[in-house]
Amino acid sequence: MDVSPDASFSALDPSSILSKRHVPLPVSRPTNITPDANTSRLQSEIFNVTTTQKNLSAQLGSIIEKLDSFSPLKPSPSND
Structure with missing residues (x-):
């Protein structure tokens, strides 16, 4: 059976470059957060x-509307 050259880079092989360069993922922990005083204050x-x-x-929207009411609807032609 022929072995692919990529087989030497298997992340499952302890001597592999990939297994040495990548940190294993942390074990997942439950995300249940018990509410406390800090949580209530933060919320x-x-x-x-x-x-x-x-x-x-x-x-700000109201101010912009008022400012828009002061400006002309059509810009005046410039005298170049």
Whole structure:
């Protein structure tokens, strides 16, 4: 049986270049997070920042609309 030259690069072979150069993946851990005071504060802070961002965005939109109302609909021709 012929062996492919690529067989020497198998990541399963302990003497292989691939197995030496790549760190094995960590063992997965459960992602269950028990809520604590820090988690509640972080969620509250994220909510506050999100609410502030929405308010600022609405105010900025209102300001831009007012500024647009001051500008002419058609640009005036330039006198070159």
